[in-house]
Amino acid sequence: MTDTTTRRYARESEEQTKEQSSESEKEHVDCPECGGKLTSDAEHGETVCRECGLVVEEDEIDPGPEWRAFDSREKDKKSRVGAPTTNMMHDKGLSTNIGWQDKDAYGNALSSRQREKMQRLRTWNERFRTRDSKERNLKQALGEIDRMASALGLPENVRETASVIYRRALEDDLLPGRSIEGVATSALYAAARQAGTPRSLDELTNVSRVEKDEIARTYRYVVRELELEIRPADPESYVPRFASDLNLSEEVERRARKLLQNAKEQGVHSGKSPVGLAAAAVYAASLLTNEKVTQSEVSEVANISEVTIRNRYHELLEAEEHIPDR
DNA sequence: ATGGTTTTTACTGCGTC
DNA sequence: GACGCGGTAAAAACCAT
Numbered sequence: 290m291t292d293t294t295t296r297r298y299a300r301e302s303e304e305q306t307k308e309q310s311s312e313s314e315k316e317h318v319d320c321p322e323c324g325g326k327l328t329s330d331a332e333h334g335e336t337v338c339r340e341c342g343l344v345v346e347e348d349e350i351d352p353g354p355e356w357r358a359f360d361s362r363e364k365d366k367k368s369r370v371g372a373p374t375t376n377m378m379h380d381k382g383l384s385t386n387i388g389w390q391d392k393d394a395y396g397n398a399l400s401s402r403q404r405e406k407m408q409r410l411r412t413w414n415e416r417f418r419t420r421d422s423k424e425r426n427l428k429q430a431l432g433e434i435d436r437m438a439s440a441l442g443l444p445e446n447v448r449e450t451a452s453v454i455y456r457r458a459l460e461d462d463l464l465p466g467r468s469i470e471g472v473a474t475s476a477l478y479a480a481a482r483q484a485g486t487p488r489s490l491d492e493l494t495n496v497s498r499v500e501k502d503e504i505a506r507t508y509r510y511v512v513r514e515l516e517l518e519i520r521p522a523d524p525e526s527y528v529p530r531f532a533s534d535l536n537l538s539e540e541v542e543r544r545a546r547k548l549l550q551n552a553k554e555q556g557v558h559s560g561k562s563p564v565g566l567a568a569a570a571v572y573a574a575s576l577l578t579n580e581k582v583t584q585s586e587v588s589e590v591a592n593i594s595e596v597t598i599r600n601r602y603h604e605l606l607e608a609e610e611h612i613p614d615r
Numbered sequence: 616a617t618g619g620t621t622t623t624t625a626c627t628g629c630g631t632c
Numbered sequence: 633g634a635c636g637c638g639g640t641a642a643a644a645a646c647c648a649t
Contacts, residue, residue, distance in 0.1 A: 560620070583636060594623050599638065 376452040377435065379427040423459055430455050430473040437477055440496040441488050451480035454515065463514055467507055471499045475508035479517055487522040489564055491592050524549050524558065527567035527591070534590040535582050537575060544574035552608045561601065568593045569601030 375381060391399045391407060399407065431452055438448045454476040458464065464472060474497040481488045494501040512519060525546055532542040548570045552558050558566050568591035575582045584595045591598075 562622075565622080585636080595637085596624085596639090597622060600622090603638095 376449050376456065377431060379424055379431055426464065426469060427456070427459060430459075430469050430476075433470060433473045434477050437474065437493070437496045441481075441492060443477070443481055443486060443488070444484075447477070447480045447484045447486060449480075450483060451477040454479055454511070454517070457515055458511055461514060463511060467510075468499060468503070470497065471503045471507040472511060474499055474504050475511045478504065478508055479512060479519060482519050482522055483517070485523070485526050487526055487563075489592060522563040524563040524566040524570065527564055528571060531567060531571045531587065531590055535571070535575075535586060537571070537580055537582065538578070541571065541574045541578050541580055544577055545570040548573055548605045548609060552605050555608050555611065557604050557608045562593070562597070564591055565593050565597045565601050566605075567591065569598045569605055572598055573602040573605050 389411075391404045393399060393403075434448060434451045434455065438451065451473075455473055458472050458476065474493055478488070478490070478493050490501060490505060493504060497504060499507075511517070528542055528545050528549070532539075532545065545567075549558075549566060552566070552570075568587050571591075572582065572584060572587045575587075584598050587593075588595045588598055
């Protein structure tokens with residue numbers, strides 16, 4: 290019963306994210322809602338409370354580079370001249386759009402002759418824009434990704450990542466023989482995991498038009514072909530969602546995290562389903578903090594059987610005893 | 616396909632409100 | 633008596649080979 294043959298949810302290699310300790314904020318204001326620490330995130334233009342998730346400021350001005358990128362190291366950082374490009378539109382938002390109003394640049398109405406001309410231009414422009422099959426393919430896939438991401442409450446950056454993954458899959462000719470839907474779903478699944486906001490295969494299946502098996506199969510294929518590096522989901526990343534679904538306090542959440550970290554250090558969890566671990570931790574934490582929730586409630590939101598919760602949470606508590614330290 | 620794991624299903628017994 | 637919980641055995645699902 291050691292971990293010799295349990296590779297299913299392989300251990301994470303080393304510390305996967307020690308960012309907890311090295312959080313360097315410049316802001317030192319406290320959250321108006323709960324008094325927690327604020328973290329500003331220039332990339333997404335938000336200032337968020339780490340404790341309660343309150344978004345304090347949105348649409349801040351990006352302090353990133355503008356003109357001065359003489360250095361070739363900066364080649365990746367796009368200067369902010371021109372409209373931002375986005376991977377979420379099939380042509381990265383760079384295509385021409387011809388306005389629908391029949392007005393010239395001064396707002397004057399066009400002559401009938403010119404109106405006809407414009408109509409023809411619009412037609413052709415549209416044809417070029419979605420010219421070949423790949424473009425049309427992308428258009429559809431990105432629409433799907435967007436739809437599913439919304440349904441699952443996944444943030445924008447995940448959609449972006451998913452879009453990028455899909456794009457790569459398309460470029461590497463991974464599509465033939467596979468459904469657009471399937472690959473799109475897989476891309477989203479992969480993106481969500483990479484971003485540390487995983488959604489289970491079941492959840493994906495609920496919003497996708499594709500069967501679970503196909504998603505899983507396609508996912509594996511895409512990951513292998515694209516050599517995406519995706520580590521097993523960290524149980525902790527499920528905790529906040531479960532906790533909030535169950536209306537549990539942050540105290541419980543913290544406790545659950547601790548349990549998981551403890552277990553991690555002892556390698557108790559290896560080959561076990563991360564979701565199951567997370568669910569068990571939440572349950573155990575709710576007991577320890579006298580904010581009781583029932584096993585069936587947890588199993589409900591986590592989509593995990595009660596039996597599994599029982600087994601896991603025994604293990605968690607046991608691990609806690611072996612190293613009662615800390 | 617197979618074998619070794621984990622998870623789920625189904626069922627049973629116990630204590631409490 | 634319903635409910636929450638614990639445990640067990642057998643079936644199903646899963647993954648690597």
